[in-house]
Amino acid sequence: MAVGDNVEISIDSDGQAIIETVLPRKQYLSRPDKITPERRQVIATNLDQLVVVTSASQPQFKSGLIDRFLVSAERENLPAAVVINKIDLKEPIYFTDYVESWRKAGYTVLFTSAKKRLGLDEFKKLLEKKSSVLTGHSGVGKSTLINSIQPQLDLKTKDVSRFTGKGVHTTTAVIMYPLDVEGWIVDTPGLKIFSLTDIEKNEMADYFPEIRELAPGCRFDDCNHISEPNCAVKQAVGEGRLFEGRYASYKKLWEQLAK
Numbered sequence: 001m002a003v004g005d006n007v008e009i010s011i012d013s014d015g016q017a018i019i020e021t022v023l024p025r026k027q028y029l030s031r032p033d034k035i036t037p038e039r040r041q042v043i044a045t046n047l048d049q050l051v052v053v054t055s056a057s058q059p060q061f062k063s064g065l066i067d068r069f070l071v072s073a074e075r076e077n078l079p080a081a082v083v084i085n086k087i088d089l090k091e092p093i094y095f096t097d098y099v100e101s102w103r104k105a106g107y108t109v110l111f112t113s114a115k116k117r118l119g120l121d122e123f124k125k126l127l128e129k130k131s132s133v134l135t136g137h138s139g140v141g142k143s144t145l146i147n148s149i150q151p152q153l154d155l156k157t158k159d160v161s162r163f164t165g166k167g168v169h170t171t172t173a174v175i176m177y178p179l180d181v182e183g184w185i186v187d188t189p190g191l192k193i194f195s196l197t198d199i200e201k202n203e204m205a206d207y208f209p210e211i212r213e214l215a216p217g218c219r220f221d222d223c224n225h226i227s228e229p230n231c232a233v234k235q236a237v238g239e240g241r242l243f244e245g246r247y248a249s250y251k252k253l254w255e256q257l258a259k
Contacts, residue, residue: 002028003174003186004045004131027076029133040198043174044186048130050080055140056090062137063098067249069135070107071196074207081108081126085141088113101243105209114144124149124181133186142187146177153177155187196253204254205233210242211250226251 001007001022008021025045033039050073052066066082073080082102084095092099092111099109110126112119123145126132134142143155176186205211205225215223217232225233225247236242 002042002045003176004028004047004133006046027078029072029076029078029135043135043188044133044176046131047078047133047186049126049132050078051083051126051132051134052080053083053085053134053136053140053142053145055086055137056084056095057086058089059137059139061090061095063245064249064252065137066102067246068196068253070102070105071199071204071207071253074209075196075199081110083110083112083123083126083145085112085114085145087111087118088116097243098245101210101246105246112145114141114148117148120145120148127179127183127185128181129183131184131186133188135188146185146187149181150177150179196257199257201254201257204250204257208246208250210246214242224254226254 001019005025006023007019008023009017010020012018027047028045029043029047029050030040031043033041050069052069054061054066061084070080070082072078082099084092084099102109108126110119110122112123114120127149134146136142146153147155174186174188176184179185199207202222202224205215211225211233214232214236215225218225218228219230220228223231223233225231233242233247237244237247
């Protein structure tokens with residue numbers, strides 16, 4: 001079983017609930033098992049959206065990790081949003097190219113600062129009447145954001161390590177909480193590494209919406225958009241119609257997949 005599973009129960013003579021059946025999952029978010037990487041560890045199920053939280057600074061903004069999560073969301077046909085937190089530490093203008101590229105690809109992008117209470121109304125609206133999973137690096141402020149819109153939860157938080165500049169694990173388990181806005185939120189331990197498995201190289205382009213849209217213009221039907229001639233994707237990068245940073249993420253993920 002995993003957080004978010006729907007179940008059928010019975011009540012015994014002592015009034016205790018007994019799980020009889022775990023119902024089929026609508027979809028799930030998973031990652032490679034730590035002990036057996038070939039297997040999948042299910043993080044949460046039956047979600048309405050994945051909300052990737054990153055930080056403008058402390059810890060360092062890493063677009064590549066965000067793109068990994070977005071690929072996973074696409075693979076599971078799960079709507080996704082990006083929240084750039086701690087915007088009091090670095091102005092939104094520094095992220096313009098990334099934000100525009102994600103929005104063009106169909107993702108919602110918000111700027112927040114739990115410390116300065118910026119963007120919290122938009123964040124709350126994003127979660128309203130939905131089952132959402134929050135994920136991202138340790139230290140980006142996931143638990144602090146939840147506390148900011150639902151103080152009574154009083155989730156534990158920690159500062160970023162002064163020695164490494166990286167986040168310190170605060171959330172140690174996957175937990176689902178009810179929200180006053182008639183939604184549910186799943187808080188997850190910060191993930192330092194999020195890798196993708198069970199994806200073939202020739203499938204990766206399908207999980208980048210903007211590349212998927214351009215692909216029919218390529219000369220070859222099986223174009224991987226890496227070294228092939230007359231590639232509409234590479235042409236779009238060269239002409240500035242496709243953000244080079246997103247293409248770099250695609251290329252890196254494609255190269256990391258098993259041959």
